[in-house]
Amino acid sequence: MKLLHTADWHLGQTFHGQERHAEQRAFLDWLLETLETRRPDALLIAGDVFDVVNPSLRAQALLYDFIVAAHERLPTLDMVLIAGNHDSGNRIELPAPLLARLRTHALGRVHWLDDGRLDAERLLVPLTDASGETRAWCLALPFLRPAEVTGRRGDDDAPVDDYVGGISRVHAALIDAARARRANGQALVAMSHAHLRGAAVSEASERPIVIGGEESIPAALFPEDIAYVALGHLHRAQQVGEARIRYSGSPLPLDFSEVDYPHQVVEVTLDGERLVDLETLGVPRPVAMQRIGPAPLAQVLDELESLDDDPDLPRERWPWLEVRVELDAPAPDLRARIEAALAGKALRLLRLTRRLPQTEHETAPARVDLETLGPRKLFERTWQARWDAPPDDTVLADFDRLCQDVLDGQQDAGELDR
Structure with missing residues (x-):
């Protein structure tokens, strides 16, 4: 049987304040066409749907x-989706009874029985072929929050207080239940939203999965009789140790740091209980992303002037642009100069960053009373510390105007309150 593994759609993401609905719709349209062409038996969506x-x-x-369109095109397709750390488990499960009529299984949370055991049966999803025969079992494990897996008693009746220990207990219970349920010749496929130890994380876009504690789990949690492990959470497509343990990665770059990642879905082929083939399917990028720099301002301006663009593109398809400038002196008009270089181009400047010169480390200044120092003097000190030179009269005049604007705004707000 064939499976298609994807994850980390992040539907509804705004990119530096800009919505990405057109890009996400284009990906889902492509995925529908891919399902119809490749005709897998199941689609696995490994969390962070939203x-x-x-x-x-x-x-x-x-x-x-x-989901409706996929079911209409492939009525025998099984779809399984789990909640990730960005998702609400309750929201993912809310429409589950309706989705079940579309052969879609939505799992958002783990449940515990009255005797303290994991309700593993509800996390086991049969995956069938076109004839309706069960060929594999999906161990669909949504993201586990610490409160769901800690403070409960283990097999030795001792409470499990650490996060990784609680996760290990859940995995073991679910795998035992799957082994008991499957028949000869049926494969086991695990799906989890987690951070596996040793996997490569993105530079900027992945939210820590657990705040304030050890969060990564070992790949050893997935024994050899698990034919394939479909992972979500990390946006870089990669295998972890073995080819059968794999992050599909996000289908779209979610930050400029992910521009050079391969964005893909994974086609998995099983023969009986074994994994026999993997194929990665590249996802077309509906909106280009470009990074300029880091480089000195003159070089950045030259690169911006020479950028190609397509004025016939609809605005929602204009490329996203990040500009990174290395400064060796103050440039109060930096944004204006960048925008002037881009005037008339079908590009969307989303992010402008400045790399400031490194100054020698100085001893911490003596404590000062901010109330007696005043905002102007504090500004002068800050400017001097950053640029190793005092601000000139033009800069100070601009600062004074800004302060006056703030004061005027506060006064106007007070008049409205009265």
Whole structure:
């Protein structure tokens, strides 16, 4: 049988304040065409379906429209989706009874029985072929929050207080239940949203999965009789130790640091209980991303002037642009100069960063009373510390005007309050 593994859609994500609905819709349209062409038996979506726990109605419509369309095109397709750390488990499960009629299994949380054991049966999803025969079992394990797995008693009746220990207990219980359920010739496929030890993380876009503690889990949690492990959470597509343990990665770059990643879905072929083939399918990028720099301002301006663009593109398809400038002196008009270089180009400047010169480390200044120092003098000190020179009269005049604007705004607000 064939499976398609994807994860980390982050539907509803805004990119530096800009919505990405057109890009996400284009990916889902491509995925529908890919399903129809490749005709897998199951689609596995390994968490972070949405970008936030309270996604917009538009983001939810993207998901549910996709599920309906996929079922209409491939009526025998099994779809399994789990909640990630960006998702609300309850929200993912809310439409589960309706989704089940579309052969879609939505798992958002783990449940515990009255005797303290994991309710593993609800996390076991049969994966069937076109004839309706069960060929594999999906161990669909949504993201585990610490409160769900700690403070409960283990097999030795001792409470499990550490996060990784609680996760290990859940995995062991689920794998035992799957082994007991499957028949000869049926494969076991684990799906989890987690950070595996040794995997490569993104530079900037991945939210820590657990705040304030050890979060990575060992790949040894997945024994050899698990034919394939479909992982979500890390945006870089990669295998962890073995080819059978794999992050599909996000289908779209979620930060400029991910521009050079291969964005893909993974096609998995099973023969009986064994993994026999893997193929990565590259996802077309509906909106280009470009990074300029880091480089000195003159070089950046030259590169911006020479950038190619396509004025016939609709605005929602204009490339996203990040500009990184190395400064060796103050440039108060930096943004204006960058925008002037981009005037008339079909590009969207989303991020402008400045790399300031390194100054020699100095001893901490003596404590000062901010109230007696005043904002102007504090500004002068800060400028001097950063640029190793005092601000000139033009800069100070600009600062005074800004302070006056703030004071005027506060006064106007007070008049409205009265």
